[in-house]
Amino acid sequence: MPGQPQSVLIPAAGLGTRMRGVRPDLAPNLPKELLPIAGRPAIQYALAEALEAGIRRAAVIVRPGKQDLERYLTDPGFAAERYPAAALDMARIRKALDIEVLHQQEPRGECPALALAQRFAANRPVAVIYPDNVRLAGPNALCELLAAFAERPGDMVGLMAVDEKNAAGVSDSGRVDLEGEEHGLFRIRAFLEKGPGAFRPRFPGELRTCGIYLALPHFFELIARAQRAGFTNELTDNKVRRLMLEQKIEFWGLRLAGSIFDVGNPEGYRQCVEAARDLDPNQASSKSSP
Numbered sequence: 001m002p003g004q005p006q007s008v009l010i011p012a013a014g015l016g017t018r019m020r021g022v023r024p025d026l027a028p029n030l031p032k033e034l035l036p037i038a039g040r041p042a043i044q045y046a047l048a049e050a051l052e053a054g055i056r057r058a059a060v061i062v063r064p065g066k067q068d069l070e071r072y073l074t075d076p077g078f079a080a081e082r083y084p085a086a087a088l089d090m091a092r093i094r095k096a097l098d099i100e101v102l103h104q105q106e107p108r109g110e111c112p113a114l115a116l117a118q119r120f121a122a123n124r125p126v127a128v129i130y131p132d133n134v135r136l137a138g139p140n141a142l143c144e145l146l147a148a149f150a151e152r153p154g155d156m157v158g159l160m161a162v163d164e165k166n167a168a169g170v171s172d173s174g175r176v177d178l179e180g181e182e183h184g185l186f187r188i189r190a191f192l193e194k195g196p197g198a199f200r201p202r203f204p205g206e207l208r209t210c211g212i213y214l215a216l217p218h219f220f221e222l223i224a225r226a227q228r229a230g231f232t233n234e235l236t237d238n239k240v241r242r243l244m245l246e247q248k249i250e251f252w253g254l255r256l257a258g259s260i261f262d263v264g265n266p267e268g269y270r271q272c273v274e275a276a277r278d279l280d281p282n283q284a285s286s287k288s289s290p
Contacts, residue, residue: 007120110235159253190245
């Protein structure tokens with residue numbers, strides 16, 4: 001049985017072109033990972049999620065041009081100046097979580113970025129959290145995945161429900177064909193291609209994958225295999241997952257409780273900010289407190 005993940009990988013090297021101009025009151029080139037939600041930048045929710053789940057080591061992958069993001073992660077003075085309401089929580093996170101920043105020189109998709117952090121896996125399962133997937137309240141998504149993983153170890157991704165309320169804030173990606181259900185856990189039969197525009201459910205209550213998952217060490221082997229096969233342009237995790245299914249590797253999806261917001265989508269960010277305003281202030285900030 002594989003051991004529990006000890007590290008989290010947070011890919012933050014994307015261009016974030018969809019989010020430019022979403023907050024004209026902020027710096028025009030502000031990385032989307034620093035967009036504020038209830039006074040805290042989006043990436044802080046991912047770091048706190050990992051810390052709450054018992055993870056103590058994080059690798060954040062950035063690209064040139066994201067110096068502000070790197071400074072927020074490593075420079076307490078910069079964090080206090082830019083996000084004073086979040087600075088204390090960020091200081092606590094930084095003290096408890098060993099954060100290392102890695103650099104991807106060219107944006108070639110999330111999998112080449114993740115491959116830079118292979119040593120963090122140390123031949124163990126690893127957690128991955130996309131910082132534009134934010135949960136404001138409710139159970140810790142990574143804890144839910146780890147509990148399911150303890151019962152049925154394997155590559156596992158969180159599933160979120162899409163309905164008429166949140167569909168406009170979710171892009172047409174993460175679509176999967178599922179089989180069976182046991183305590184919210186499904187076997188994934190197919191990862192489907194990304195489409196244009198917003199996610200339109202094929203049927204009521206359709207589930208899609210979100211950017212919170214657990215990967216076994218062979219995930220990195222498949223990334224390397226895909227790169228050798230010529231998948232050098234925008235190598236996404238979905239492409240690698242399809243290769244995994246072709247290799248007869250089991251892949252599981254866990255229905256997560258509560259709502260996950262896609263804050264890398266302008267409408268999803270708006271929905272998340274509005275939901276944060278509706279929460280009790282203590283609830284809205286709980287995910288940033290270790």
